[in-house]
Amino acid sequence: MTSALELAADGIGSVEPNPAVGCLIEKSGRIIGRGKHERYGGPHAEINALADCRSRQADPEGATIYVTLEPCCHRGKTGPCSEAIIRAKPAGVVIAAQDPSAHADGAGIRQLREAGIRVTVGVCEAEARRLNAPFYHFVQTGKTWIVLKWAQSLDGKLARVDPTRNPWISGEQSRADAHRLRRRTQAILVGINTVLIDNPLLTPRPSGGRRPLRIVMDSDLRIPLNSQLLQTASDHPLLIVTDAQTLTREAGKAKEIERRGGQILTRKMDIEHGNLRPLQDELRTRGVQQLLVEGGPKTLGAFLEQGLANEVCVYIAPMVLGVEGCASLGTALARKVCQTPLCHLETKRLGPDLRLRGLTAPIT
Ligand SMILES: [Zn+2]
Structure with missing residues (x-):
């Protein structure tokens, strides 16, 4: 998750007002995909990480996905990441922090769980919230x-x-x-x-x-x-x-x-x-x-x-x-x-x- 946060931090200055997000896909102790949200309006970190996986001819089925923010499940500027993740059939998803936005707020997490994926939330949560402090502050206050x-x-x-x-x-x-x-x-x-x-x-x-x-x-x-x-x-x-x-x-x-x-x-x-x-x-x-x-x-x-x-x-x-x-x-x-x-x-x-x-x- 620390590496995913470092990846996410690269997006600061390009993604706002979106939050900066990083994603790593790990299988059998090896990183098979990495991605970040690169710029506002561009694909989300999860989509980029899954694409990276495919470009290395690796299969994310059974892997663990580490992502610094709850995957989206709404159709915004890009398709919902939750559905892309479900299609990739990982064994587990580890999320640093929940997305407090009204259109998310746990809905992405629920969707993954309902699809039978093991979801862990709150790994490096404070660090993730600090990275996107302006985003959390604006949404929550x-x-x-x-x-x-x-x-x-x-x-x-x-x-x-x-x-x-x-x-x-x-x-x-x-x-x-x-x-x-x-x-x-x-x-x-x-x-x-x-x-x-x-x-x-x-x-x-x-x-x-x-x-x-x-x-x-x-x-x-x-x-x-x-x-x-x-x-x-x-x-x-x-x-x-x-x-x-x-x-x-x-x-x-x-x-x-x-x-x-x-x-x-x-x-x-x-x-x-x-x-x-x-x-x-x-x-x-x-x-x-x-x-x-x-x-x-x-x-x-x-x-x-x-x-x-x-x-x-x-x-x-x-x-x-x-x-x-x-x-x-x-x-x-x-x-x-x-x-x-x-x-x-x-x-x-x-x-x-x-x-x-x-x-x-x-x-x-
Ligand atoms: Zn997304």
Whole structure:
């Protein structure tokens, strides 16, 4: 199951909003098939593993199938895996975790058992639930999984005072990794200051066919009409969150934004002093399973202070910026926010940088 989970993890960044799934088929102590869910809309892991089996001219009859998620039994984008498994006549199926979706929730397991297959559920369950934490969170609570991401120097600076010489804090490998993080999510959010300072595109590169919704928190509607975000709004969805009073005052600009393809959302929201819950409701309505918050410090701070972050991903560059650095997260926070350390902590070297990832609450 550990190997199946490793296979599944390869799909992260390509399968969302589907869960990442891996599958191994074992017979007489030998792996005769392996498969994973490779991309959204593509065949499921079980189908790929059975196909792999056939391509090796191995027979899955009497084998044991290890799969990290309950096989589906509904006809979605691909045929039901439960039926394909039953046709393959394995002796047993070992499942890491049940699928909590309304259309599954044990139905796939029941179907396999009714066909006389021995089914074991719950092997490496916590690991499987951690791998697809945003999927479980969204299905079970109806809430968007929120990831905060930033890059910082050793002295905690998120930006350079003069970004013209070198706008980056982190190295090339960290930035490529951050694009994979963007491919995972269905929406990416920044504050207006980030737009004014960095003029970002906020698209994943390479896109892998992904077009996450780009969201800007812009209470005074200061987004420049010539910003990269607005210039690309007809191809990549853009949502500007502002307040109702601004909209009345800036009606002309709002119209121009909409003409260029941007959408405007006004909800009673005090971004500065913190009430982001209406944004959460909007994300849920739009079916956004994962939101990536990319900054700057004020916006990241607002999510931290309201306890809305589920996951934190920080790229730490081995340099001290001193007076050449600015935008420290610590000074953007009005109050102490994190009483307990992050859990399920992972560290990874990315070139010269260190990536630190963790969750704000344990998954057991
Ligand atoms: Zn399936």
